[in-house]
Amino acid sequence: MGAVHLSVADLRRSLEYYRGSIGLDVLSQHADEASLGAGGRELLHLVEEPGARPADGYNGLFHFALLVPERVDLAQWLAHAGRERVQLTGASDHFVSEALYLRDPDHHGIEIYADRPRDVWEGRVDRMGTLPLDLEDLLRTLPDPQAATFEGLSAGTTIGHVHLRVADVEETVRFYRDALGFDLMAQLGPQAAFLSAGGYHHHLGANTWESRGAEQAPEGTARLLSFTVVLPDEAAVATAATRAGGTKLLDPAGNRLLLAAA
Numbered sequence: 001m002g003a004v005h006l007s008v009a010d011l012r013r014s015l016e017y018y019r020g021s022i023g024l025d026v027l028s029q030h031a032d033e034a035s036l037g038a039g040g041r042e043l044l045h046l047v048e049e050p051g052a053r054p055a056d057g058y059n060g061l062f063h064f065a066l067l068v069p070e071r072v073d074l075a076q077w078l079a080h081a082g083r084e085r086v087q088l089t090g091a092s093d094h095f096v097s098e099a100l101y102l103r104d105p106d107h108h109g110i111e112i113y114a115d116r117p118r119d120v121w122e123g124r125v126d127r128m129g130t131l132p133l134d135l136e137d138l139l140r141t142l143p144d145p146q147a148a149t150f151e152g153l154s155a156g157t158t159i160g161h162v163h164l165r166v167a168d169v170e171e172t173v174r175f176y177r178d179a180l181g182f183d184l185m186a187q188l189g190p191q192a193a194f195l196s197a198g199g200y201h202h203h204l205g206a207n208t209w210e211s212r213g214a215e216q217a218p219e220g221t222a223r224l225l226s227f228t229v230v231l232p233d234e235a236a237v238a239t240a241a242t243r244a245g246g247t248k249l250l251d252p253a254g255n256r257l258l259l260a261a262a
Contacts, residue, residue, distance in 0.1 A: 001159040001203055002228030002260055003035075003042045004064045008106050009222055011048035017104055018044065021086045022066075022112075023077065023152040039155030047225060054107035055217035057210050059165055059253040061224035063101065063109030067160025068153060074098060074114040075141040080150035091133040096121040096201040098133055106222035112153075113160060115201075125185045125201045128194065161196075162227045163205035166253035167215075169193050172206045175251050179244045180229070203229075206253075216254035226256035234261045 008014040015034055018024045024036040024044060032048035043066065055061075068074050078100060081088065089109075090101035099113035121127070139145045166172045173193050176182045182195035185202055191209065194202035217223035231237045237259050241247045247259040 001162055002230040002258075003037075003045050004061075004159060004162060004227045005045040005047065005225040006061070006106075006108055007047050007049045007052055007222050007225055008104075008108075009048070009050060009052040010105070011046060013105050014046055018046075021081075021084065021102075022104075022110065023080070023150065025152060038153045038157040041158070043157070043159055045225075049220070049222070052106065052220055052222040055221035055223040056107055057165075058215050058217035058221070058223070059167055060217040060255060061108060062163040062165045062205065062207060062209070063111045064162050064227070065099075065111035065113055065160045066153065067158050068112065068114050069156035070154075071098065071114045071138070072141045073154045073157075074100070074112065075138050075145070076148050076150050077112055077153070078135065078138060079142060079145040079148045082145070091135055093131040093133045095127045095129060095131075096125065098138060100133070108222065108224075109163070111163070115160075121201060122199060125194070128186055128201060159227075161203050161205060163207070164224075164251075164253065164255055165210065166206045166208060166251075166255075168252065169206055169208060171252040176204055176206075180240060181243065224255060226258055228258045228260050230260050230262050232262055237261050 018036050027035040027037050027042055034046045035042050037043040088100055088102050092099050097113045097115045099111050102110050142148045169190050173184055176195050177184050182197055185194045185196050187193040192207035194205050196203045240259055249257050
């Protein structure tokens with residue numbers, strides 16, 4: 001997955017949060033836009049819409065997920081969050097991964113997570129669930145959590161997945177599986193589905209939780225502007241674009257996605 005584009009009410013406030021609390025680097029900034037990332041790779045693009053309200057409950061972003069390379073990276077971030085009193089909204093053991101959840105000042109959902117080794121979960125993604133995360137065990141990865149340094153997210157951090165709030169899960173599955181070519185990895189009836197490429201547990205999640213039905217987040221809200229699906233090369237982009245109808249697409253819930261070559 002590539003960069004996620006979001007609108008925010010106050011760009012300065014958001015940059016302070018994503019730099020200080022999350023640990024992303026500001027790669028570029030001009031006028032009312034900024035690009036942030038890790039290791040020189042863009043992960044997040046922010047566009048200011050002054051006075052925008054949170055888009056809670058509308059179709060759009062449920063959360064975007066920052067995948068750190070190693071468990072120790074997640075532990076270092078957790079220790080940093082404890083020292084700096086960064087507010088979490090959740091901490092979950094998903095069997096396939098260990099995840100921490102929070103919301104930015106505009107209520108955009110964020111997940112920071114580390115995968116368990118692939119041989120633990122490959123072929124058993126149906127076991128993916130939500131149990132309380134053992135935070136003490138995670139912190140024991142560090143010799144001294146209080147003294148652990150944190151200079152930002154690891155250079156190897158990527159967008160591991162994007163999780164969407166949608167009106168109709170079955171319709172969403174048909175679009176991402178049948179038109180774009182993702183594999184359906186797991187589905188929780190009409191409420192949620194998880195899709196991926198290459199056998200990963202999920203690059204895309206979709207659910208109807210807290211949804212207002214078919215309403216897309218309107219202008220004047222801090223919302224998902226677009227997200228990017230990265231394919232191996234231009235030939236793969238061309239193939240997917242022919243099947244789906246272009247490289248700039250709207251899914252059935254009105255979410256914008258871009259197809260790009262690695």
